[in-house]
Amino acid sequence: MKLETTGLEDVTIDFDRLSVIMENIGFVLAGQWDYERVTFDRKIQKQGDVYYLRVQAYAVEGEIDGRHAVVKMITPILGKHHYPHGVEYGEGEYFPDDVVNTSKNLLSKVSEAIQMVQ
Structure with a gap:
């Protein structure tokens, strides 16, 4: 499910600053990166799911x-x-x-x- 109109689309930011922000809010970088792309994940548990x-x-x-x-x-x-x-990230979920x-x-x-550091 895409979460649009979050104010994050197309924002450009220094990667080190973004990493600190994401970590402080509980997102994990782990091994989800390569030289061109990066992914931060936040796990949410609800009633066994x-x-x-x-x-x-x-x-x-x-x-x-x-x-x-x-x-x-x-x-x-x-x-x-x-x-x-x-x-699964599909719209059918x-x-x-x-x-x-x-x-x-x-x-x-x-x-x-992000707005506070830019």
């Missing part, structure tokens, strides 16, 4: 592991984990309202934090 809020970006200056990388963010997505297949609202609140915190 597991959901992942994913925020992605790609490098517009430099490389992700280099100094002074600048990334451009794209539309965040929400997915549901299905054991053992993995996470059902997402409880409180999971969607939690996701939107987290993205709002990210957006506010």
